[in-house]
Amino acid sequence: DAKTTQPNSMESNEEEPVHLPCNHSTISGTDYIHWYRQLPSQGPEYVIHGLTSNVNNRMASLAIAEDRKSSTLILHRATLRDAAVYYCILSSGTASKLTFGTGTRLQVTL
Amino acid sequence: DTEVTQTPKHLVMGMTNKKSLKCEQHMGHRAMYWYKQKAKKPPELMFVYSYEKLSINESVPSRFSPECPNSSLLNLHLHALQPEDSALYLCASSQPDRGPFRKLFFGSGTQLSVL
Numbered sequence: 001d002a003k004t005t006q007p008n009s010m011e012s013n014e015e016e017p018v019h020l021p022c023n024h025s026t027i028s029g030t031d032y033i034h035w036y037r038q039l040p041s042q043g044p045e046y047v048i049h050g051l052t053s054n055v056n057n058r059m060a061s062l063a064i065a066e067d068r069k070s071s072t073l074i075l076h077r078a079t080l081r082d083a084a085v086y087y088c089i090l091s092s093g094t095a096s097k098l099t100f101g102t103g104t105r106l107q108v109t110l
Numbered sequence: 111d112t113e114v115t116q117t118p119k120h121l122v123m124g125m126t127n128k129k130s131l132k133c134e135q136h137m138g139h140r141a142m143y144w145y146k147q148k149a150k151k152p153p154e155l156m157f158v159y160s161y162e163k164l165s166i167n168e169s170v171p172s173r174f175s176p177e178c179p180n181s182s183l184l185n186l187h188l189h190a191l192q193p194e195d196s197a198l199y200l201c202a203s204s205q206p207d208r209g210p211f212r213k214l215f216f217g218s219g220t221q222l223s224v225l
Contacts (some may be wrong), residue, residue: 032211043114043200043216057111087152091212097143097166098214100152 004088009105012078020073020104022088027068031092035062035073035086036100044087044100047073065100116201116217124225125191131220133184133201141206143214144176145149147198159184160206191224198222 005023012018024033035047048055048062052070055062061074075082087103114135123129134140141160145153158166159178173195175187184201198219204212 025222034211037213041218043202044214044217045216049211049213056163097155097158098212099155103152 004090004101004106006086006088006101008102009107011107011109012075014079014108015077018075018082018106018108020075020086021070022072022090023070024088024090025069027090028092031068031090033062033064033068033071034089034091034098035060036071036087036089036098037082038087039081039084039101047086064095073076078106078108080108080110082106114203114215114217116199116220118220119218119223120174120221120223122223122225125189126131128189128211130185130188131186131199131201133186133217134182134201135203135215136182137203137215138181139155139203139205139215140181141212142178143204144184144186145201145202145205145216147200147219153200157186172188186221188199191222193224196222204221 032051034049036044037047038044048060050062050064063072085103085105087097087100117132143158144156146156147153155168156170156178162178174188177185198221200216200219202214202216204214
């Protein structure tokens with residue numbers, strides 16, 4: 001699987017937007033970009049996914065660079081409940097597995 | 111029902127014990143997964159079942175034995191574990207036939223301690 005690179009940690013103030021970057025310079029044309037997050041003491045949960053176009057859902061937005069070598073997860077208004085580890089993951093073809101990278105630990109403060 | 115239920119939530123076992131972890135989902139998913147997560151590390155894939163057949167084994171030691179008795183249940187049988195096997199064991203499920211996109215639903219995990 002192609003590798004992703006994320007910052008180890010980020011901080012945000014509550015009610016401010018948060019931009020979580022992910023580099024995936026070896027992405028192939030068929031790789032989907034997935035984002036999951038893991039809140040403390042819970043299993044990971046799906047956040048959003050995309051292939052080429054920017055995507056929005058009720059949790060977040062995903063901005064994908066034109067060359068697809070990087071993407072950014074955008075939380076429009078961070079809350080304390082968004083404090084979690086955010087994982088950017090690639091999958092391709094008929095791969096039936098998701099390989100987690102090291103993720104970004106997001107801290108949200110008042 | 112979008113839940114994956116794992117039992118027990120916590121388990122302490124000795125190195126000579128035999129125990130089992132259980133996972134259940136009622137979303138009609140036909141792919142189920144076991145992941146292992148050490149503290150402050152990302153989850154690592156162990157096994158994948160697709161239509162109740164083992165499709166991926168990530169070179170997991172034989173002291174871990176998975177079983178998928180039906181489309182809703184997934185077990186992980188544990189025998190002669192080592193202290194370094196202490197970890198959070200996560201179960202997940204998904205629809206298997208969605209090409210490269212699979213939305214995984216995870217349980218909250220079983221925290222295993224091997225003494």
